[in-house]
Amino acid sequence: MTPQPTDLKLTTPDCLQIQWSDDELREYRVNDLRENCPCATCREKRKAPPPQANELQVISKAETEPLRITKMEAMGRYAYAIHFSDGHDSGLFTLESLRELGSVVAS
Numbered sequence: 001m002t003p004q005p006t007d008l009k010l011t012t013p014d015c016l017q018i019q020w021s022d023d024e025l026r027e028y029r030v031n032d033l034r035e036n037c038p039c040a041t042c043r044e045k046r047k048a049p050p051p052q053a054n055e056l057q058v059i060s061k062a063e064t065e066p067l068r069i070t071k072m073e074a075m076g077r078y079a080y081a082i083h084f085s086d087g088h089d090s091g092l093f094t095l096e097s098l099r100e101l102g103s104v105v106a107s
Contacts, residue, residue: 002095002096002099003020003021003022003024003095003099004020004021004077004095005018005019005020005021005095005098006019006020006021007019008072010069011027013030013066013068014029014030014031014066014067014068015027015028015029015030016028016030016033016069016102017105018098018102020099024104025104025105026098026099026101026102026103026104026105027102027103027105028098028101028102029102030067030068030069030084031067032101032102033069033082033084033093033101034067034084034086034088036097036101037082037088037090037091037093038091038092038093038094038097039088039090039091039092041090042088042091060086060087062085062086062087063086065085065086066085067084067085067086068084068085069082069083069084069085070083070084070085071083071089075092077095078094078095079092079093079094079095080092080093080098081093
């Protein structure tokens with residue numbers, strides 16, 4: 001059985017910490033979570049070829065600000081929906097994927 005989160009907290013505006021039921025403590029950089037979003041749109045963007053060097057990308061005002069988590073919602077006992085300050089909120093991070101991301105904090 002997959003360990004369950006027992007405590008979630010933002011230790012800094014750009015760092016999430018999750019304490020797991022098996023006593024493992026992991027830290028997650030908000031940028032890393034956003035870059036690893038599991039939604040279909042983000043998976044397709046990661047597979048797409050890189051833009052050409054002379055191609056300019058239009059970004060929204062929210063994308064110019066530091067990336068933050070604005071909300072996290074438990075989805076049953078298997079995942080979290082993470083809402084980011086850039087407006088993205090469609091990725092469901094399973095507990096299994098969260099255990100693979102981030103880094104273990106030494107006790």
